Amino acid sequence: MELWQAFVQMVHTLIPWLDGTVANILIILIKAIVLVMPLMLVVAYFTYAERKVIGYMQLRIGPNRVGPKGWLQPIADALKLMTKEIIFPTKANIYLFLLAPVLAITPAIAVWAVIPFDEGIYVTNLDISLLYVLAIGSIGVYGIILAGWASNSKYPLLGALRSASLLVSYEIVIGFALVTVVMIAGSVNLNTIVQAQQGGIAHWYFIPLFPMMIIFFISALVETNRAPFDVVEGESEIVGGTHIEYSGMTFAVFFLAEYANMILMATLAVVMFFGGWHSPFEGIPYLQAVFAWVPGIIWLLAKTSFFMFLYLWVRATFPRFRYDQIMHLSWKVFLPITIIWIFVVALMTQFQLAPWF
Amino acid sequence: MIKKLSKLVKSFTLSELRTGLKITAKELVNKKITVQFPEERTPISPRFRGLHALRRYPNGEERCIACKLCEAVCPANAITIESEMRDDGTRRTTMYDIDLFKCIFCGFCEEACPVDAIVETQIFDYAFESRQGSIMTKKRLLEVGSENTQVINQTKFEDAKYK
Numbered sequence: 001m002e003l004w005q006a007f008v009q010m011v012h013t014l015i016p017w018l019d020g021t022v023a024n025i026l027i028i029l030i031k032a033i034v035l036v037m038p039l040m041l042v043v044a045y046f047t048y049a050e051r052k053v054i055g056y057m058q059l060r061i062g063p064n065r066v067g068p069k070g071w072l073q074p075i076a077d078a079l080k081l082m083t084k085e086i087i088f089p090t091k092a093n094i095y096l097f098l099l100a101p102v103l104a105i106t107p108a109i110a111v112w113a114v115i116p117f118d119e120g121i122y123v124t125n126l127d128i129s130l131l132y133v134l135a136i137g138s139i140g141v142y143g144i145i146l147a148g149w150a151s152n153s154k155y156p157l158l159g160a161l162r163s164a165s166l167l168v169s170y171e172i173v174i175g176f177a178l179v180t181v182v183m184i185a186g187s188v189n190l191n192t193i194v195q196a197q198q199g200g201i202a203h204w205y206f207i208p209l210f211p212m213m214i215i216f217f218i219s220a221l222v223e224t225n226r227a228p229f230d231v232v233e234g235e236s237e238i239v240g241g242t243h244i245e246y247s248g249m250t251f252a253v254f255f256l257a258e259y260a261n262m263i264l265m266a267t268l269a270v271v272m273f274f275g276g277w278h279s280p281f282e283g284i285p286y287l288q289a290v291f292a293w294v295p296g297i298i299w300l301l302a303k304t305s306f307f308m309f310l311y312l313w314v315r316a317t318f319p320r321f322r323y324d325q326i327m328h329l330s331w332k333v334f335l336p337i338t339i340i341w342i343f344v345v346a347l348m349t350q351f352q353l354a355p356w357f
Numbered sequence: 358m359i360k361k362l363s364k365l366v367k368s369f370t371l372s373e374l375r376t377g378l379k380i381t382a383k384e385l386v387n388k389k390i391t392v393q394f395p396e397e398r399t400p401i402s403p404r405f406r407g408l409h410a411l412r413r414y415p416n417g418e419e420r421c422i423a424c425k426l427c428e429a430v431c432p433a434n435a436i437t438i439e440s441e442m443r444d445d446g447t448r449r450t451t452m453y454d455i456d457l458f459k460c461i462f463c464g465f466c467e468e469a470c471p472v473d474a475i476v477e478t479q480i481f482d483y484a485f486e487s488r489q490g491s492i493m494t495k496k497r498l499l500e501v502g503s504e505n506t507q508v509i510n511q512t513k514f515e516d517a518k519y520k
Contacts (some may be wrong), residue, residue, distance in 0.1 A: 053385070056384070056385050056389065057381045057382075057384050057385050058384070059384055059387060059389050059390050059391075060389060060390075060391050061389050061391045061393075064393075214371070313378060313381060313382065314378070316381050317374075317377045317378050317380070317381045318374070318377060
């Protein structure tokens with residue numbers, strides 16, 4: 001942190017124009033690059049991990065030809081997608097057609113601005129960061145809907161409609177599930193929420209909110225259009241959904257957005273329910289000292305990668321849900337449970353149930 | 358009532374989902390069954406019918422006597438043979454073409470051959486770069502035969518006792 005402060009100071013002294021406004025913008029830019037570059041790299045290698053893990057679960061080996069053990073596979077994929085031609089359907093609205101992937105990726109990256117990676121490590125510390133996450137996160141679906149509409153083709157349109165109705169149903173569930181977290185933490189600032197979970201595993205919110213955690217994870221699968229809820233793409237039903245008419249880099253951008261969203265949801269699950277950057281050994285006499293040197297960001301990344309693995313695990317295991325069953329799950333199962341649990345949490349808060357309140 | 362209740366408990370504890378996840382988690386660490394093809398190969402039966410070859414006698418004389426039995430038996434009409442009398446008075450082929458596009462790899466030619474000249478080898482991973490390449494001329498067939506003499510002899514020997 002001191003190093004960063006010193007760096008900020010240095011930039012300010014080097015570029016003193018306009019009362020430091022230029023320097024501030026430069027620092028924000030640097031922060032954004034430092035955030036986005038590793039994110040894109042993680043997305044690339046997440047696709048590799050996905051193919052490997054699913055391959056292993058199906059008793060296959062997965063990609064192992066490009067580079068040692070297939071390590072260069074994502075780079076080869078990226079190169080392929082970049083050099084491929086972008087095909088515009090004759091009857092498509094080209095402006096909307098090109099706007100759609102932009103609208104998909106922008107929120108997927110913008111949301112990361114408020115995620116706290118460690119004590120004091122974030123791009124911005126918004127007081128309403130949770131609301132920001134929910135608000136910007138739901139804009140991402142415009143990209144998919146617009147893609148479906150602008151393609152001027154039947155299957156993308158069906159995919160877009162599915163995506164819209166899924167979002168409406170599951171955004172409510174996610175919202176309610178996160179309301180319980182807000183009730184306990186007493187704040188919508190992600191930093192405060194993580195700080196409120198200090199003090200070892202027993203203080204993390206997944207214990208009092210276990211059903212909410214499960215519901216949040218399943219809803220996150222739906223929100224990110226992941227198997228077994230990938231009806232928006234639904235290869236066997238609607239061929240490829242909103243992605244049909246997209247090729248080359250436009251498709252790659254959708255792909256990036258989807259995976260960035262998955263990683264975001266995994267991180268959010270950790271921040272909300274698993275104590276963010278806090279070490280799981282806090283409060284345990286001996287182990288706490290042994291693991292004291294590990295920086296918080298490592299713990300956050302480790303927990304996040306577990307949830308990312310869970311995404312792949314679930315994808316390798318379950319067949320796709322039928323569309324009406326997903327709707328049933330949302331309105332008739334998840335919504336009642338979350339509302340009931342809000343009351344339960346309200347009671348817990350009322351009676352000051354330790355150690356969470 | 359009890360049945361309904363137990364079903365409810367089952368679905369709310371995600372018991373069946375957990376069973377599925379357990380199975381895939383087990384397979385994650387199991388031994389993989391993939392055969393890495395160009396480096397590893399699965400065992401091939403000596404009776405495998407792959408690319409054709411024409412054999413020669415150990416003294417270098419070609420076996421084929423242009424009896425045209427293979428041409429006659431070929432169900433796909435893939436074989437075309439033309440023959441002439443050689444200077445030493447024996448009958449030999451001047452042309453022996455097998456069209457691999459027509460060939461169905463039934464192995465009848467091999468069975469029909471009275472002198473075991475035409476055989477099918479274990480080669481299955483061949484490719485050609487032009488449509489002309491699909492025609493195995495006499496020269497190419499003899500080349501395949503001489504390149505794989507040992508393998509052919511070995512497999513034919515192994516299979517002989519079942520014929």
